[in-house]
Amino acid sequence: METLVFGLLNGVSYGLLLFMLSSGLTLIFSMMGVLNFAHASFYMLGAYFAFTISGSSSFWVALFIAPVLVGLVGAVVERYGLRKVHPNGHVAELLFTFGLAYLIEEVVKIVYGKTAVDYRIPELLNFSAFQVYGASFPAYRLFIIVIAVGMLIGLWFLLKRTRAGLIIQAALTHPHMVGHLGHNVPLIFMMVFGIGCALAGLAGVMAGNIFVTDPAMAVQMGPIVFVVVVVGGIGSLEGAFVASLVIGLLQNLAVGINASFADIFGFLGLTEMSEVGSINISSLAPVLPFLLLVLILIFRPQGLMGEKEL
Amino acid sequence: MSFKKTAILAAATSAIAMSAANADTIKMAFIDPLSGPFGPSGEAAYTSYLLAAEHINANGGINGDMIEVTGYDNKVNPKESLVQLQKAIDDGARYIMQGNGSSVAAALIDAVDKYNKRNPGDEVLFFNYAAVTPAFTNELCSFWHFRFDAHADMKMAAITDWIKTQDDIKSVYLIGQDYVFGQAVAAAAEGQLTEKRPDIEIVGNELHPLGKVKDFTPYIQKIISSGADAVITGNWGADMQLLTKAAAENGSDVPYLTFYGGSKGAVSSLGENGIGLLHQVTEGITNLEASDEQYALIEEYKERFPDYDYYYHRVWNVMDMFKKAAEEAGSTDPIPVAKALEGLSIEHAYGTATMRAEDHQIQQPLFISVVSDDVKYGVDNIDLGWKLVDNGTIAMDVAEQPTTCEMERPE
Incomplete structure (x- = not known):
């Protein structure tokens, strides 16, 4: 029971972080038609910017400024990079984002060094929010949940309830028609890319201090974000939301399971002594998202809520 | 910087x-x-x-x-x-x-x-x-x-000898990195505990991927819900620091008996919570x-x-x-x-x-030390540092372990 409660709490906070990252990626995918390989790099930039800003002023300033800065970097990348590459087709765009990811990583290494920086949780939130079964739940994780839910509502409101959101949605599916109606489609794309990157940056600000802020964080987060987007259905925000939570819960709950394969498949004659039987479910936790990815691609290629197939 | x-x-x-x-x-x-x-x-x-x-x-x-x-x-x-x-x-x-x-x-x-x-x-x-x-x-x-x-058996012998004197430790949780060293630590702990304190129950024996885990919260919560009285780990580097970070965040308040609690950042991420709880075994500490x-x-x-x-x-x-x-x-x-x-x-x-x-x-002699706020030299640029525990010095001949080595020497 304890493990279940903790698994749920942590799974939800991790899942919401994943959603912050993948929502931007899935929006950008709808727009460009290709996956942005550099997306997790913007997440890393968010964490590093927040580290610098919170060092010279405070975390609360960083919370607002860092995502905006990341969004601006994203907008510049779209305006002067991707837009120039776009006429050359999807492969060129894909390679561009691929190269960009490496570029950002190297720049970060040069500026901040090759090892992790000491980016900390603000003192104000460094206490335990409540106690369950003898373990305390950190206030900062509660804060993550609050911010993520706030972002979720804000994004939903922007896209579904405002005129700007209407135009964005239209531009994503029918760019030419929206252009003919007199809207500046390239500007809309730049904004969408910027907002997507800013969301990734926000995730970096929130996650950089509970995980580790180092040059490898983009490479480590990247694959998981792709899994979320593909499992959720490429281009579907709702799908990304569900997939983020599913993956967050899956990883956290799996770690909490003590059983080994032998315990589960013991009736088939599998014993603790055999190599397969001695595998613990908890040690499989890092693999599970990718297992899910493979299964989804086999049985439901369009993803949980996606419309188009890959 | x-x-x-x-x-x-x-x-x-x-x-x-x-x-x-x-x-x-x-x-x-x-x-x-x-x-x-x-x-x-x-x-x-x-x-x-x-x-x-x-x-x-x-x-x-x-x-x-x-x-x-x-x-x-x-x-x-x-x-x-x-x-x-x-x-x-x-x-x-x-x-x-x-x-x-x-x-x-x-x-x-x-x-x-x-x-x-x-x-x-x-x-x-x-x-x-x-x-x-x-x-x-x-x-x-x-x-x-x-x-x-x-080596791991020598350091583990120091830890298990210390546990032998701690009657209130009735159950122990083992957590380590999933590679040859982590496995060796777990094996040493299991073997030596059964020999020295057969009454102690090993309530968990967990191996996690080396250098891949960024958030140890689920592991720490498993430790807390197992009700263990002490944790033994051979973790080092970032795996040590992140383990203590999660331990502090989640309010795990049992002794941590480590090989490498001195890894950079481990003491500062536990902060005051580490006093009297985070232990390490080393060949020397600055506060001796x-x-x-x-x-x-x-x-x-x-x-x-x-x-x-x-x-x-x-x-x-x-x-x-x-x-x-x-x-x-x-x-x-x-x-x-x-x-x-x-x-x-x-x-x-x-x-x-x-x-x-x-x-x-x-x-060489080994020393078991614990985080304390009453020290000459702090670590991680804070005031906390390592202090020898009572009877924490293990003489050279006590620390010594037999070997099965049959070495081939050049002429």
């Missing part, structure tokens, strides 16, 4: 290079992580080697020759380490230092063995200062390998009674490398023993040095250290 660090490193190396201009140079290669999650572990040791070499050079070097230590970044990857080993040998290094990661050490022992077999007269020695899988000085022992750190020279050294290290603390005392042991062996042998060639190292003893700041001839495993 890191610019400054690099500048200091560059200045240190160039100073060595300059003073070495007149005499012969003894090239020593430091092959360990200098980037990534274990970068700080590597860099803390690398800076220790640089300073130790600098001091030896300033006092006239070894038999008049100057030491030059060069760092090679292996990213804790055995394959990458072999590439770096070749590079180091090509650069003229005859002495290899490595310590972070038994997986890497195993690959290096094997590679050095093969290299020496194929290149007689051009041998290379491997000074292992921290890879502590017991096998390296038992069934896998090699003449070319010297270990300057107590020592000579003024030793205090001066600790302070000099901190001043030169403010990001790190004087932690790798054994690095000084490596260099001092190397110096003494080379002087006794009257040569800096690997084979005479290796033969002189066998059975060699030095007096270091915290006791005597002897290189046991039969398996090349250092024998």
